[in-house]
Structures are given as structure tokens and as C-alpha cells.
Amino acid sequence: MLKSKTLNAFEIFCEEAKQYGFEPKIESGYRSFDRQLLIWNEKVSGKRKVLDEKGSVVNISELSDWELMKTILLWSALPGTSRHEWGTDIDVIDTAAVPEGYEAELTPEESFGVFGAFHKWLDERIECGKSFDFRRVFLPGIGRVQQEPWHLSYVPEAGKIERNFTAENLAERLRAADILLLPEILANLDWILENHVFCYFEK
Ligand SMILES: [Zn+2]
Incomplete structure (x- = not known):
């Protein structure tokens, strides 16, 4: 709400x-977190379109987990980091x-x-x-x-x-959720936070 x-x-x-x-x-x-989770999982599993920087549809079968995660993050927030959840x-x-x-x-x-x-x-x-x-x-x-x-x-x-907002709380929420690409997300959590979350915080 x-x-x-x-x-x-x-x-x-x-x-x-x-x-x-x-x-x-x-x-x-x-x-909600759950709504964002659904969007995320549908993008990872190919049920929902994944777009590149220009807004063109990407063939996700050609991407590594890292590339897929990075591409999804261009347009969709990682669950737990969307400002719409706030x-x-x-x-x-x-x-x-x-x-x-x-x-x-x-x-x-x-x-x-x-x-x-x-x-x-x-x-x-x-x-x-x-x-x-x-x-x-x-x-x-x-x-x-x-x-x-x-x-x-x-x-x-x-x-x-x-x-x-802390990385620890976020990691805990993600581990408890049924989220696709979890190992890739956790391995790059600091990178995600730096490039997609913390940089938008009020200085
Ligand atoms: Zn928005």
C-alpha cells in the first residue's frame, strides 16, 4: 500500500x-515483494519478455546467467530492491x-x-x-x-x-524466497546494490 x-x-x-x-x-x-518476485521469475524463465537497453526483445537462451541477470535488471528491479515496494x-x-x-x-x-x-x-x-x-x-x-x-x-x-536498507536484510529475504538465479544474485549482490540501488539514494 x-x-x-x-x-x-x-x-x-x-x-x-x-x-x-x-x-x-x-x-x-x-x-509487493511477491509481485516483483513473480515478474522476476517470469523473465528468467522466459514467460515474460526481456528487453535490452533499446527496448528490443532479447533471445535469453543465448545469455549466460550473469548476462541474463544484468539484462533483466535494466528494466526490472530485483525483488526487495524495488522502490515501489516502499x-x-x-x-x-x-x-x-x-x-x-x-x-x-x-x-x-x-x-x-x-x-x-x-x-x-x-x-x-x-x-x-x-x-x-x-x-x-x-x-x-x-x-x-x-x-x-x-x-x-x-x-x-x-x-x-x-x-x-542493508545488504544483509536483503540477502536474507532473497534466500527465503523462491527466486530464480539466486546463486548468481548472491554472488553479485554488492555489484547489484552499487549499480541499481545505492546510487539512487539521496546523498
Ligand atoms: Zn517506477
Whole structure:
């Protein structure tokens, strides 16, 4: 569930956005560990598409475990590390800009195209510190997660979780879960945390 403080802050954010003609909506909010685990396992087992940096489908039968894990991590978080599990992070679209019958896909193209005006407004708000404590996390030049300008993190609550996050707790949760590629994950846990988790924490 999304934390109530995150939701309250989002409501205030929406009120402000409406004055500029936008209607922000949470396209994806809370996602449980189990849901993330299902997505992970479906990608490893080939039941769900695995994409490369450019968004093209990868033939996973040609990949080593290391390559497969690295590729999945471009678009999907390792269970236990998704910020959507925290109840503090949301993927936001502007429904005022959605044409009839259009399904938002949350792609970089959309943030220049159909949601371009919303993102431009958001850029300005974040830059001048008027984004109501929401900030973007997955930006170009940081870490290995593909950029996600639509992904907003509610700093006051996310910060608390970041401060309490440890590799030991994560390893324990993963060992207890029925997760595919576990040996590869544990052997590279520090690398994963450095490139996909800790680098996005507030400095
Ligand atoms: Zn997201």
C-alpha cells in the first residue's frame, strides 16, 4: 500500500498541477515483494519478455546467467530492491493529455511526446524546489536502471527507508524466497546494490 504521507503529498501536488491544466494520475504505485518476485521469475524463465537497453526483445537462451541477470535488471528491479515496494514511489502520467483510447506505456518517448508538457512543467518545479518533496530518481548518467522520468519518489518517507536498507536484510529475504538465479544474485549482490540501488539514494 502507498504510505498515507505519500498520498497526501500527491494530492497537494495534483491540486497545484490542476491549476496548470494537468491531471496527474498514479499509473503504478505500490508493488509487493511477491509481485516483483513473480515478474522476476517470469523473465528468467522466459514467460515474460526481456528487453535490452533499446527496448528490443532479447533471445535469453543465448545469455549466460550473469548476462541474463544484468539484462533483466535494466528494466526490472530485483525483488526487495524495488522502490515501489516502499510505498513512497509512484509512476505518474498526465490524464489530461491522454487521447481517447490511448493506453499509457511509460516509455521515454511518451515523456517527450504525449506527456511532454507535463514533464517540462515538472522539470521546472523540481529545479526550483517546488515539487512538494517529490523528486525524480532514475535519471540519465546515474546507475544502470534505464531512465524513468515518470518515476517520482517522495523524499521524506523514502529517505527513512534508504537509511535502514542493508545488504544483509536483503540477502536474507532473497534466500527465503523462491527466486530464480539466486546463486548468481548472491554472488553479485554488492555489484547489484552499487549499480541499481545505492546510487539512487539521496546523498
Ligand atoms: Zn517506477
